[in-house]
Amino acid sequence: MKFEKAAVIGAGTIGLSWTALFVGHGMEVWVSDPRPDLREAVDAALAEFGPHLGVTLDPAKVHLAKDVTEAVRDADIVQENGPENVEFKKDLFATLVKEAPSHALLLSSSSAIPSTAFTGEIEDASRILIGHPFNPPHLIPLVEVVPGERTSEEATQAAVEFYRFVGRVPVVERKEIPGFVxxxxxxxxxxxxxxxxxxxxxxxxxxxxxxxxxxxxxxxxxxxxxxxxxxxxxxxxxxxxxxxxxxxxxxxxxxxxxxxxxxxxxxxxxxxxxxYGSSTYSELSETRDRKQLAVLSALDSATSVNKEEN
Ligand SMILES: NC(=O)c1ccc[n+]([C@@H]2O[C@H](COP(=O)([O-])OP(=O)(O)OC[C@H]3O[C@@H](n4cnc5c(N)ncnc54)[C@H](O)[C@@H]3O)[C@@H](O)[C@H]2O)c1
Incomplete structure:
Protein backbone atom coordinates (compact mmCIF):
# COMPACT_ATOMS: atom_id res chain seq x y z
CA MET A 1 0.00 0.00 0.00
CA LYS A 2 1.23 3.51 -0.73
CA PHE A 3 1.39 6.12 2.01
CA GLU A 4 1.67 9.42 0.21
CA LYS A 5 -1.33 11.45 1.30
CA ALA A 6 -2.68 11.77 4.81
CA ALA A 7 -5.71 13.54 6.21
CA VAL A 8 -5.47 14.76 9.80
CA ILE A 9 -8.87 15.51 11.32
CA GLY A 10 -8.57 17.63 14.46
CA ALA A 11 -5.39 19.63 14.85
CA GLY A 12 -5.04 20.05 18.61
CA THR A 13 -2.23 18.61 20.73
CA ILE A 14 -2.20 15.22 19.00
CA GLY A 15 -3.18 16.17 15.44
CA LEU A 16 -0.43 18.79 15.12
CA SER A 17 2.19 16.34 16.30
CA TRP A 18 1.00 13.66 13.83
CA THR A 19 1.03 16.29 11.06
CA ALA A 20 4.70 17.06 11.74
CA LEU A 21 5.59 13.36 11.84
CA PHE A 22 3.79 12.60 8.57
CA VAL A 23 5.43 15.54 6.76
CA GLY A 24 8.77 14.45 8.23
CA HIS A 25 8.27 11.12 6.45
CA GLY A 26 7.64 12.73 3.07
CA MET A 27 3.84 12.70 3.14
CA GLU A 28 1.55 15.45 1.99
CA VAL A 29 -1.06 16.28 4.61
CA TRP A 30 -4.57 17.77 4.46
CA VAL A 31 -5.75 19.12 7.81
CA SER A 32 -9.30 19.83 8.89
CA ASP A 33 -10.13 21.67 12.12
CA PRO A 34 -12.61 24.52 12.74
CA ARG A 35 -10.10 26.38 14.98
CA PRO A 36 -9.65 29.92 13.67
CA ASP A 37 -5.86 29.93 14.15
CA LEU A 38 -5.26 26.74 12.16
CA ARG A 39 -2.55 28.07 9.80
CA GLU A 40 -0.60 29.65 12.68
CA ALA A 41 -0.92 26.51 14.79
CA VAL A 42 0.29 24.25 11.95
CA ASP A 43 3.21 26.54 11.08
CA ALA A 44 4.26 26.82 14.74
CA ALA A 45 4.10 23.03 15.17
CA LEU A 46 6.19 22.41 12.04
CA ALA A 47 8.79 24.94 13.17
CA GLU A 48 8.96 23.50 16.70
CA PHE A 49 8.83 19.78 15.89
CA GLY A 50 11.04 19.75 12.79
CA PRO A 51 14.25 19.99 14.87
CA HIS A 52 13.02 17.07 17.03
CA LEU A 53 12.83 14.99 13.86
CA GLY A 54 16.12 16.35 12.54
CA VAL A 55 14.52 17.82 9.41
CA THR A 56 13.08 21.07 8.14
CA LEU A 57 9.34 20.64 7.69
CA ASP A 58 7.97 22.46 4.66
CA PRO A 59 4.66 24.25 5.44
CA ALA A 60 3.73 23.91 1.75
CA LYS A 61 3.27 20.16 2.39
CA VAL A 62 0.33 20.91 4.68
CA HIS A 63 -2.95 21.99 3.08
CA LEU A 64 -5.77 23.47 5.10
CA ALA A 65 -9.01 21.82 4.00
CA LYS A 66 -12.26 23.75 4.19
CA ASP A 67 -14.01 20.70 5.67
CA VAL A 68 -13.59 16.99 6.38
CA THR A 69 -14.82 15.99 2.91
CA GLU A 70 -12.13 18.06 1.22
CA ALA A 71 -9.45 16.81 3.64
CA VAL A 72 -10.04 13.12 2.95
CA ARG A 73 -10.84 13.26 -0.78
CA ASP A 74 -7.50 11.79 -1.94
CA ALA A 75 -6.21 10.36 1.33
CA ASP A 76 -4.36 7.05 1.68
CA ILE A 77 -4.77 7.27 5.43
CA VAL A 78 -6.96 9.34 7.71
CA GLN A 79 -5.85 9.96 11.30
CA GLU A 80 -8.69 11.28 13.45
CA ASN A 81 -7.84 13.39 16.53
CA GLY A 82 -11.05 15.24 17.35
CA PRO A 83 -12.78 15.48 20.72
CA GLU A 84 -12.84 12.30 22.84
CA ASN A 85 -16.56 11.84 22.49
CA VAL A 86 -18.49 8.85 21.10
CA GLU A 87 -21.17 10.91 19.36
CA PHE A 88 -18.55 13.04 17.60
CA LYS A 89 -16.66 9.95 16.42
CA LYS A 90 -19.91 8.23 15.28
CA ASP A 91 -20.82 11.15 13.02
CA LEU A 92 -17.30 11.71 11.80
CA PHE A 93 -16.58 8.10 10.85
CA ALA A 94 -19.95 7.83 9.06
CA THR A 95 -18.74 10.77 6.92
CA LEU A 96 -15.24 9.32 6.47
CA VAL A 97 -16.57 6.01 5.14
CA LYS A 98 -18.59 7.90 2.53
CA GLU A 99 -16.04 10.53 1.56
CA ALA A 100 -12.58 8.89 1.74
CA PRO A 101 -11.31 6.73 -1.15
CA SER A 102 -12.18 3.04 -0.71
CA HIS A 103 -8.53 2.07 -0.11
CA ALA A 104 -8.00 4.64 2.68
CA LEU A 105 -7.33 3.42 6.22
CA LEU A 106 -9.52 5.19 8.76
CA LEU A 107 -7.61 5.48 12.05
CA SER A 108 -8.69 7.06 15.32
CA SER A 109 -6.27 8.35 17.97
CA SER A 110 -8.91 7.78 20.67
CA SER A 111 -7.35 7.27 24.10
CA ALA A 112 -10.03 5.06 25.54
CA ILE A 113 -12.99 4.50 23.20
CA PRO A 114 -12.79 1.25 21.21
CA SER A 115 -13.85 1.67 17.57
CA THR A 116 -16.72 -0.85 17.92
CA ALA A 117 -18.36 1.76 20.19
CA PHE A 118 -18.66 4.28 17.34
CA THR A 119 -19.03 2.12 14.22
CA GLY A 120 -22.24 0.18 15.08
CA GLU A 121 -24.35 2.04 12.52
CA ILE A 122 -21.75 1.92 9.76
CA GLU A 123 -22.41 -0.77 7.16
CA ASP A 124 -18.77 -1.50 6.31
CA ALA A 125 -16.42 -0.92 9.26
CA SER A 126 -13.69 -3.16 7.87
CA ARG A 127 -11.08 -0.38 7.51
CA ILE A 128 -11.81 1.50 10.73
CA LEU A 129 -9.56 0.92 13.73
CA ILE A 130 -7.71 2.62 16.57
CA GLY A 131 -4.16 3.88 16.17
CA HIS A 132 -3.60 5.25 19.65
CA PRO A 133 -0.40 7.22 20.18
CA PHE A 134 1.24 8.56 23.30
CA ASN A 135 1.69 12.29 23.51
CA PRO A 136 3.56 13.64 21.60
CA PRO A 137 3.21 11.09 18.78
CA HIS A 138 6.15 12.49 16.80
CA LEU A 139 8.44 11.57 19.74
CA ILE A 140 6.97 8.65 21.67
CA PRO A 141 7.33 5.55 19.48
CA LEU A 142 4.39 3.37 20.58
CA VAL A 143 1.14 3.18 18.64
CA GLU A 144 -1.51 0.82 19.99
CA VAL A 145 -3.23 -0.72 16.97
CA VAL A 146 -6.64 -1.92 18.11
CA PRO A 147 -8.98 -3.51 15.55
CA GLY A 148 -12.71 -3.37 16.24
CA GLU A 149 -15.03 -6.38 15.98
CA ARG A 150 -15.50 -5.80 12.24
CA THR A 151 -12.04 -4.51 11.27
CA SER A 152 -10.44 -6.68 8.58
CA GLU A 153 -7.11 -8.40 9.13
CA GLU A 154 -5.82 -6.64 5.97
CA ALA A 155 -6.62 -3.21 7.47
CA THR A 156 -4.91 -4.16 10.74
CA GLN A 157 -1.78 -5.26 8.90
CA ALA A 158 -1.87 -2.14 6.70
CA ALA A 159 -2.04 0.01 9.85
CA VAL A 160 1.01 -1.79 11.25
CA GLU A 161 2.81 -1.20 7.96
CA PHE A 162 1.80 2.47 7.97
CA TYR A 163 2.97 3.19 11.51
CA ARG A 164 6.29 1.46 10.78
CA PHE A 165 6.57 3.60 7.66
CA VAL A 166 6.41 6.73 9.85
CA GLY A 167 9.00 5.31 12.25
CA ARG A 168 6.65 4.24 15.06
CA VAL A 169 6.51 1.00 17.01
CA PRO A 170 3.02 -0.46 16.50
CA VAL A 171 1.69 -3.12 18.86
CA VAL A 172 -1.52 -4.91 17.86
CA GLU A 173 -3.88 -5.58 20.75
CA ARG A 174 -6.08 -8.60 20.36
CA LYS A 175 -9.14 -7.54 22.34
CA GLU A 176 -10.90 -4.22 22.70
CA ILE A 177 -10.86 -3.01 26.28
CA PRO A 178 -11.61 0.57 27.40
CA GLY A 179 -8.37 2.49 27.80
CA PHE A 180 -6.52 -0.16 25.81
CA VAL A 181 -3.25 -1.29 27.44
CA TYR A 276 4.63 23.52 38.49
CA GLY A 277 2.47 26.61 37.95
CA SER A 278 5.37 29.07 37.95
CA SER A 279 6.59 27.72 34.59
CA THR A 280 4.69 28.16 31.33
CA TYR A 281 3.33 25.27 29.26
CA SER A 282 5.96 25.84 26.59
CA GLU A 283 8.82 25.93 29.13
CA LEU A 284 7.70 22.65 30.66
CA SER A 285 6.94 20.92 27.36
CA GLU A 286 10.25 22.03 25.82
CA THR A 287 12.13 20.58 28.80
CA ARG A 288 10.10 17.36 28.56
CA ASP A 289 10.73 17.05 24.81
CA ARG A 290 14.48 17.74 25.20
CA LYS A 291 14.79 15.05 27.87
CA GLN A 292 12.67 12.57 25.93
CA LEU A 293 14.81 13.10 22.84
CA ALA A 294 17.92 12.51 24.95
CA VAL A 295 16.45 9.24 26.28
CA LEU A 296 15.47 8.08 22.79
CA SER A 297 18.89 8.92 21.41
CA ALA A 298 20.67 7.15 24.30
CA LEU A 299 18.45 4.09 23.78
CA ASP A 300 19.25 4.15 20.06
CA SER A 301 23.01 4.20 20.79
CA ALA A 302 22.69 1.40 23.35
CA THR A 303 20.70 -0.70 20.86
CA SER A 304 23.30 -0.19 18.12
CA VAL A 305 26.10 -1.19 20.54
CA ASN A 306 24.16 -4.41 21.24
CA LYS A 307 23.76 -5.06 17.51
CA GLU A 308 27.50 -4.52 16.89
CA GLU A 309 28.37 -6.89 19.75
CA ASN A 310 26.05 -9.63 18.45
N1 LIG B 1 -3.66 14.64 24.62
C1 LIG B 1 -3.22 13.41 24.80
O1 LIG B 1 -2.33 13.14 25.65
C2 LIG B 1 -3.71 12.28 23.92
C3 LIG B 1 -2.90 11.15 23.75
C4 LIG B 1 -3.32 10.12 22.89
C5 LIG B 1 -4.55 10.23 22.25
N2 LIG B 1 -5.35 11.33 22.45
C6 LIG B 1 -6.64 11.36 21.74
O2 LIG B 1 -6.51 12.20 20.60
C7 LIG B 1 -7.75 12.88 20.36
C8 LIG B 1 -7.49 14.38 20.36
O3 LIG B 1 -6.98 14.75 21.64
P1 LIG B 1 -6.18 16.14 21.85
O4 LIG B 1 -5.56 16.04 23.18
O5 LIG B 1 -5.36 16.46 20.65
O6 LIG B 1 -7.42 17.17 21.92
P2 LIG B 1 -7.42 18.72 21.62
O7 LIG B 1 -8.58 19.29 22.36
O8 LIG B 1 -6.07 19.33 21.82
O9 LIG B 1 -7.73 18.78 20.05
C9 LIG B 1 -8.95 18.42 19.49
C10 LIG B 1 -9.11 19.25 18.22
O10 LIG B 1 -10.28 18.81 17.53
C11 LIG B 1 -10.82 19.95 16.90
N3 LIG B 1 -12.19 19.71 16.45
C12 LIG B 1 -13.34 19.90 17.13
N4 LIG B 1 -14.39 19.61 16.33
C13 LIG B 1 -13.87 19.23 15.13
C14 LIG B 1 -14.45 18.84 13.89
N5 LIG B 1 -15.77 18.77 13.74
N6 LIG B 1 -13.62 18.52 12.85
C15 LIG B 1 -12.28 18.59 13.01
N7 LIG B 1 -11.69 18.97 14.16
C16 LIG B 1 -12.47 19.29 15.20
C17 LIG B 1 -10.69 21.06 17.94
O11 LIG B 1 -10.79 22.37 17.35
C18 LIG B 1 -9.30 20.76 18.51
O12 LIG B 1 -8.27 21.49 17.83
C19 LIG B 1 -8.73 12.40 21.43
O13 LIG B 1 -9.51 11.35 20.94
C20 LIG B 1 -7.79 11.92 22.54
O14 LIG B 1 -8.38 10.92 23.33
C21 LIG B 1 -4.95 12.36 23.24
Missing amino acids: GNRLQNALSREAIYLVEQGVVTPAELDDVMTNSLGIRWSTVGPFLGSHLGGGPGGYRHMAEHIGVSMKKMWAGLGQPEQGPAEQEELIKAVEKA
Whole structure:
Protein backbone atom coordinates (compact mmCIF):
# COMPACT_ATOMS: atom_id res chain seq x y z
CA MET A 1 0.00 0.00 0.00
CA LYS A 2 1.23 3.51 -0.73
CA PHE A 3 1.39 6.12 2.01
CA GLU A 4 1.67 9.42 0.21
CA LYS A 5 -1.33 11.45 1.30
CA ALA A 6 -2.68 11.77 4.81
CA ALA A 7 -5.71 13.54 6.21
CA VAL A 8 -5.47 14.76 9.80
CA ILE A 9 -8.87 15.51 11.32
CA GLY A 10 -8.57 17.63 14.46
CA ALA A 11 -5.39 19.63 14.85
CA GLY A 12 -5.04 20.05 18.61
CA THR A 13 -2.23 18.61 20.73
CA ILE A 14 -2.20 15.22 19.00
CA GLY A 15 -3.18 16.17 15.44
CA LEU A 16 -0.43 18.79 15.12
CA SER A 17 2.19 16.34 16.30
CA TRP A 18 1.00 13.66 13.83
CA THR A 19 1.03 16.29 11.06
CA ALA A 20 4.70 17.06 11.74
CA LEU A 21 5.59 13.36 11.84
CA PHE A 22 3.79 12.60 8.57
CA VAL A 23 5.43 15.54 6.76
CA GLY A 24 8.77 14.45 8.23
CA HIS A 25 8.27 11.12 6.45
CA GLY A 26 7.64 12.73 3.07
CA MET A 27 3.84 12.70 3.14
CA GLU A 28 1.55 15.45 1.99
CA VAL A 29 -1.06 16.28 4.61
CA TRP A 30 -4.57 17.77 4.46
CA VAL A 31 -5.75 19.12 7.81
CA SER A 32 -9.30 19.83 8.89
CA ASP A 33 -10.13 21.67 12.12
CA PRO A 34 -12.61 24.52 12.74
CA ARG A 35 -10.10 26.38 14.98
CA PRO A 36 -9.65 29.92 13.67
CA ASP A 37 -5.86 29.93 14.15
CA LEU A 38 -5.26 26.74 12.16
CA ARG A 39 -2.55 28.07 9.80
CA GLU A 40 -0.60 29.65 12.68
CA ALA A 41 -0.92 26.51 14.79
CA VAL A 42 0.29 24.25 11.95
CA ASP A 43 3.21 26.54 11.08
CA ALA A 44 4.26 26.82 14.74
CA ALA A 45 4.10 23.03 15.17
CA LEU A 46 6.19 22.41 12.04
CA ALA A 47 8.79 24.94 13.17
CA GLU A 48 8.96 23.50 16.70
CA PHE A 49 8.83 19.78 15.89
CA GLY A 50 11.04 19.75 12.79
CA PRO A 51 14.25 19.99 14.87
CA HIS A 52 13.02 17.07 17.03
CA LEU A 53 12.83 14.99 13.86
CA GLY A 54 16.12 16.35 12.54
CA VAL A 55 14.52 17.82 9.41
CA THR A 56 13.08 21.07 8.14
CA LEU A 57 9.34 20.64 7.69
CA ASP A 58 7.97 22.46 4.66
CA PRO A 59 4.66 24.25 5.44
CA ALA A 60 3.73 23.91 1.75
CA LYS A 61 3.27 20.16 2.39
CA VAL A 62 0.33 20.91 4.68
CA HIS A 63 -2.95 21.99 3.08
CA LEU A 64 -5.77 23.47 5.10
CA ALA A 65 -9.01 21.82 4.00
CA LYS A 66 -12.26 23.75 4.19
CA ASP A 67 -14.01 20.70 5.67
CA VAL A 68 -13.59 16.99 6.38
CA THR A 69 -14.82 15.99 2.91
CA GLU A 70 -12.13 18.06 1.22
CA ALA A 71 -9.45 16.81 3.64
CA VAL A 72 -10.04 13.12 2.95
CA ARG A 73 -10.84 13.26 -0.78
CA ASP A 74 -7.50 11.79 -1.94
CA ALA A 75 -6.21 10.36 1.33
CA ASP A 76 -4.36 7.05 1.68
CA ILE A 77 -4.77 7.27 5.43
CA VAL A 78 -6.96 9.34 7.71
CA GLN A 79 -5.85 9.96 11.30
CA GLU A 80 -8.69 11.28 13.45
CA ASN A 81 -7.84 13.39 16.53
CA GLY A 82 -11.05 15.24 17.35
CA PRO A 83 -12.78 15.48 20.72
CA GLU A 84 -12.84 12.30 22.84
CA ASN A 85 -16.56 11.84 22.49
CA VAL A 86 -18.49 8.85 21.10
CA GLU A 87 -21.17 10.91 19.36
CA PHE A 88 -18.55 13.04 17.60
CA LYS A 89 -16.66 9.95 16.42
CA LYS A 90 -19.91 8.23 15.28
CA ASP A 91 -20.82 11.15 13.02
CA LEU A 92 -17.30 11.71 11.80
CA PHE A 93 -16.58 8.10 10.85
CA ALA A 94 -19.95 7.83 9.06
CA THR A 95 -18.74 10.77 6.92
CA LEU A 96 -15.24 9.32 6.47
CA VAL A 97 -16.57 6.01 5.14
CA LYS A 98 -18.59 7.90 2.53
CA GLU A 99 -16.04 10.53 1.56
CA ALA A 100 -12.58 8.89 1.74
CA PRO A 101 -11.31 6.73 -1.15
CA SER A 102 -12.18 3.04 -0.71
CA HIS A 103 -8.53 2.07 -0.11
CA ALA A 104 -8.00 4.64 2.68
CA LEU A 105 -7.33 3.42 6.22
CA LEU A 106 -9.52 5.19 8.76
CA LEU A 107 -7.61 5.48 12.05
CA SER A 108 -8.69 7.06 15.32
CA SER A 109 -6.27 8.35 17.97
CA SER A 110 -8.91 7.78 20.67
CA SER A 111 -7.35 7.27 24.10
CA ALA A 112 -10.03 5.06 25.54
CA ILE A 113 -12.99 4.50 23.20
CA PRO A 114 -12.79 1.25 21.21
CA SER A 115 -13.85 1.67 17.57
CA THR A 116 -16.72 -0.85 17.92
CA ALA A 117 -18.36 1.76 20.19
CA PHE A 118 -18.66 4.28 17.34
CA THR A 119 -19.03 2.12 14.22
CA GLY A 120 -22.24 0.18 15.08
CA GLU A 121 -24.35 2.04 12.52
CA ILE A 122 -21.75 1.92 9.76
CA GLU A 123 -22.41 -0.77 7.16
CA ASP A 124 -18.77 -1.50 6.31
CA ALA A 125 -16.42 -0.92 9.26
CA SER A 126 -13.69 -3.16 7.87
CA ARG A 127 -11.08 -0.38 7.51
CA ILE A 128 -11.81 1.50 10.73
CA LEU A 129 -9.56 0.92 13.73
CA ILE A 130 -7.71 2.62 16.57
CA GLY A 131 -4.16 3.88 16.17
CA HIS A 132 -3.60 5.25 19.65
CA PRO A 133 -0.40 7.22 20.18
CA PHE A 134 1.24 8.56 23.30
CA ASN A 135 1.69 12.29 23.51
CA PRO A 136 3.56 13.64 21.60
CA PRO A 137 3.21 11.09 18.78
CA HIS A 138 6.15 12.49 16.80
CA LEU A 139 8.44 11.57 19.74
CA ILE A 140 6.97 8.65 21.67
CA PRO A 141 7.33 5.55 19.48
CA LEU A 142 4.39 3.37 20.58
CA VAL A 143 1.14 3.18 18.64
CA GLU A 144 -1.51 0.82 19.99
CA VAL A 145 -3.23 -0.72 16.97
CA VAL A 146 -6.64 -1.92 18.11
CA PRO A 147 -8.98 -3.51 15.55
CA GLY A 148 -12.71 -3.37 16.24
CA GLU A 149 -15.03 -6.38 15.98
CA ARG A 150 -15.50 -5.80 12.24
CA THR A 151 -12.04 -4.51 11.27
CA SER A 152 -10.44 -6.68 8.58
CA GLU A 153 -7.11 -8.40 9.13
CA GLU A 154 -5.82 -6.64 5.97
CA ALA A 155 -6.62 -3.21 7.47
CA THR A 156 -4.91 -4.16 10.74
CA GLN A 157 -1.78 -5.26 8.90
CA ALA A 158 -1.87 -2.14 6.70
CA ALA A 159 -2.04 0.01 9.85
CA VAL A 160 1.01 -1.79 11.25
CA GLU A 161 2.81 -1.20 7.96
CA PHE A 162 1.80 2.47 7.97
CA TYR A 163 2.97 3.19 11.51
CA ARG A 164 6.29 1.46 10.78
CA PHE A 165 6.57 3.60 7.66
CA VAL A 166 6.41 6.73 9.85
CA GLY A 167 9.00 5.31 12.25
CA ARG A 168 6.65 4.24 15.06
CA VAL A 169 6.51 1.00 17.01
CA PRO A 170 3.02 -0.46 16.50
CA VAL A 171 1.69 -3.12 18.86
CA VAL A 172 -1.52 -4.91 17.86
CA GLU A 173 -3.88 -5.58 20.75
CA ARG A 174 -6.08 -8.60 20.36
CA LYS A 175 -9.14 -7.54 22.34
CA GLU A 176 -10.90 -4.22 22.70
CA ILE A 177 -10.86 -3.01 26.28
CA PRO A 178 -11.61 0.57 27.40
CA GLY A 179 -8.37 2.49 27.80
CA PHE A 180 -6.52 -0.16 25.81
CA VAL A 181 -3.25 -1.29 27.44
CA GLY A 182 -1.18 1.87 27.81
CA ASN A 183 -3.80 4.02 29.47
CA ARG A 184 -4.95 1.21 31.75
CA LEU A 185 -1.38 0.91 33.01
CA GLN A 186 -1.06 4.67 33.27
CA ASN A 187 -4.38 4.91 35.10
CA ALA A 188 -3.52 2.17 37.57
CA LEU A 189 -0.37 4.07 38.44
CA SER A 190 -2.09 7.48 38.50
CA ARG A 191 -4.75 6.15 40.87
CA GLU A 192 -2.09 5.08 43.36
CA ALA A 193 -0.13 8.32 42.84
CA ILE A 194 -3.23 10.40 43.61
CA TYR A 195 -3.97 8.24 46.64
CA LEU A 196 -0.45 8.71 48.04
CA VAL A 197 -0.71 12.50 47.65
CA GLU A 198 -4.24 12.54 49.13
CA GLN A 199 -2.94 10.60 52.12
CA GLY A 200 -0.12 13.14 52.63
CA VAL A 201 2.61 10.55 52.07
CA VAL A 202 4.33 12.73 49.43
CA THR A 203 3.66 15.96 47.51
CA PRO A 204 3.01 15.84 43.74
CA ALA A 205 6.60 16.94 43.02
CA GLU A 206 8.04 14.32 45.40
CA LEU A 207 5.90 11.63 43.78
CA ASP A 208 7.21 12.72 40.37
CA ASP A 209 10.78 12.55 41.73
CA VAL A 210 10.20 8.98 42.89
CA MET A 211 9.00 8.00 39.41
CA THR A 212 11.58 9.79 37.26
CA ASN A 213 14.47 8.55 39.41
CA SER A 214 13.42 4.91 39.51
CA LEU A 215 10.61 3.30 37.55
CA GLY A 216 10.71 5.85 34.74
CA ILE A 217 14.34 5.00 33.97
CA ARG A 218 13.87 1.27 34.43
CA TRP A 219 10.75 1.10 32.29
CA SER A 220 12.38 2.84 29.35
CA THR A 221 14.78 -0.11 29.16
CA VAL A 222 12.84 -3.14 30.44
CA GLY A 223 9.08 -3.57 30.86
CA PRO A 224 7.48 -4.82 34.08
CA PHE A 225 7.83 -8.50 33.13
CA LEU A 226 11.46 -8.46 32.01
CA GLY A 227 12.17 -6.16 34.98
CA SER A 228 10.75 -8.79 37.35
CA HIS A 229 12.51 -11.62 35.51
CA LEU A 230 15.78 -9.80 36.19
CA GLY A 231 14.66 -8.81 39.70
CA GLY A 232 14.49 -12.53 40.48
CA GLY A 233 18.23 -12.83 39.79
CA PRO A 234 19.41 -16.01 38.08
CA GLY A 235 16.21 -17.70 39.34
CA GLY A 236 14.28 -15.35 37.06
CA TYR A 237 10.57 -14.62 37.12
CA ARG A 238 9.82 -17.90 38.90
CA HIS A 239 11.98 -16.93 41.87
CA MET A 240 10.53 -13.40 41.90
CA ALA A 241 6.94 -14.70 41.80
CA GLU A 242 7.47 -17.31 44.50
CA HIS A 243 9.62 -15.13 46.76
CA ILE A 244 9.07 -11.31 46.83
CA GLY A 245 5.95 -11.72 44.66
CA VAL A 246 4.15 -13.34 47.59
CA SER A 247 4.37 -10.22 49.76
CA MET A 248 3.70 -7.96 46.75
CA LYS A 249 0.49 -9.89 46.07
CA LYS A 250 -0.63 -9.41 49.66
CA MET A 251 -0.33 -5.64 49.06
CA TRP A 252 -2.85 -5.67 46.16
CA ALA A 253 -5.86 -5.60 48.46
CA GLY A 254 -4.50 -2.50 50.21
CA LEU A 255 -3.81 -0.44 47.09
CA GLY A 256 -5.33 3.02 47.15
CA GLN A 257 -8.87 4.05 46.23
CA PRO A 258 -8.53 7.84 46.17
CA GLU A 259 -11.53 9.99 47.11
CA GLN A 260 -11.30 12.64 44.34
CA GLY A 261 -14.66 14.21 45.05
CA PRO A 262 -14.86 17.89 44.00
CA ALA A 263 -13.07 19.13 47.16
CA GLU A 264 -10.24 16.57 47.02
CA GLN A 265 -9.84 17.19 43.29
CA GLU A 266 -9.60 20.95 43.83
CA GLU A 267 -6.99 20.42 46.54
CA LEU A 268 -4.94 18.19 44.23
CA ILE A 269 -5.16 20.64 41.32
CA LYS A 270 -3.90 23.41 43.63
CA ALA A 271 -1.03 21.21 44.85
CA VAL A 272 0.05 20.41 41.26
CA GLU A 273 -0.23 24.07 40.29
CA LYS A 274 1.85 25.03 43.32
CA ALA A 275 4.56 22.59 42.18
CA TYR A 276 4.63 23.52 38.49
CA GLY A 277 2.47 26.61 37.95
CA SER A 278 5.37 29.07 37.95
CA SER A 279 6.59 27.72 34.59
CA THR A 280 4.69 28.16 31.33
CA TYR A 281 3.33 25.27 29.26
CA SER A 282 5.96 25.84 26.59
CA GLU A 283 8.82 25.93 29.13
CA LEU A 284 7.70 22.65 30.66
CA SER A 285 6.94 20.92 27.36
CA GLU A 286 10.25 22.03 25.82
CA THR A 287 12.13 20.58 28.80
CA ARG A 288 10.10 17.36 28.56
CA ASP A 289 10.73 17.05 24.81
CA ARG A 290 14.48 17.74 25.20
CA LYS A 291 14.79 15.05 27.87
CA GLN A 292 12.67 12.57 25.93
CA LEU A 293 14.81 13.10 22.84
CA ALA A 294 17.92 12.51 24.95
CA VAL A 295 16.45 9.24 26.28
CA LEU A 296 15.47 8.08 22.79
CA SER A 297 18.89 8.92 21.41
CA ALA A 298 20.67 7.15 24.30
CA LEU A 299 18.45 4.09 23.78
CA ASP A 300 19.25 4.15 20.06
CA SER A 301 23.01 4.20 20.79
CA ALA A 302 22.69 1.40 23.35
CA THR A 303 20.70 -0.70 20.86
CA SER A 304 23.30 -0.19 18.12
CA VAL A 305 26.10 -1.19 20.54
CA ASN A 306 24.16 -4.41 21.24
CA LYS A 307 23.76 -5.06 17.51
CA GLU A 308 27.50 -4.52 16.89
CA GLU A 309 28.37 -6.89 19.75
CA ASN A 310 26.05 -9.63 18.45
N1 LIG B 1 -3.66 14.64 24.62
C1 LIG B 1 -3.22 13.41 24.80
O1 LIG B 1 -2.33 13.14 25.65
C2 LIG B 1 -3.71 12.28 23.92
C3 LIG B 1 -2.90 11.15 23.75
C4 LIG B 1 -3.32 10.12 22.89
C5 LIG B 1 -4.55 10.23 22.25
N2 LIG B 1 -5.35 11.33 22.45
C6 LIG B 1 -6.64 11.36 21.74
O2 LIG B 1 -6.51 12.20 20.60
C7 LIG B 1 -7.75 12.88 20.36
C8 LIG B 1 -7.49 14.38 20.36
O3 LIG B 1 -6.98 14.75 21.64
P1 LIG B 1 -6.18 16.14 21.85
O4 LIG B 1 -5.56 16.04 23.18
O5 LIG B 1 -5.36 16.46 20.65
O6 LIG B 1 -7.42 17.17 21.92
P2 LIG B 1 -7.42 18.72 21.62
O7 LIG B 1 -8.58 19.29 22.36
O8 LIG B 1 -6.07 19.33 21.82
O9 LIG B 1 -7.73 18.78 20.05
C9 LIG B 1 -8.95 18.42 19.49
C10 LIG B 1 -9.11 19.25 18.22
O10 LIG B 1 -10.28 18.81 17.53
C11 LIG B 1 -10.82 19.95 16.90
N3 LIG B 1 -12.19 19.71 16.45
C12 LIG B 1 -13.34 19.90 17.13
N4 LIG B 1 -14.39 19.61 16.33
C13 LIG B 1 -13.87 19.23 15.13
C14 LIG B 1 -14.45 18.84 13.89
N5 LIG B 1 -15.77 18.77 13.74
N6 LIG B 1 -13.62 18.52 12.85
C15 LIG B 1 -12.28 18.59 13.01
N7 LIG B 1 -11.69 18.97 14.16
C16 LIG B 1 -12.47 19.29 15.20
C17 LIG B 1 -10.69 21.06 17.94
O11 LIG B 1 -10.79 22.37 17.35
C18 LIG B 1 -9.30 20.76 18.51
O12 LIG B 1 -8.27 21.49 17.83
C19 LIG B 1 -8.73 12.40 21.43
O13 LIG B 1 -9.51 11.35 20.94
C20 LIG B 1 -7.79 11.92 22.54
O14 LIG B 1 -8.38 10.92 23.33
C21 LIG B 1 -4.95 12.36 23.24
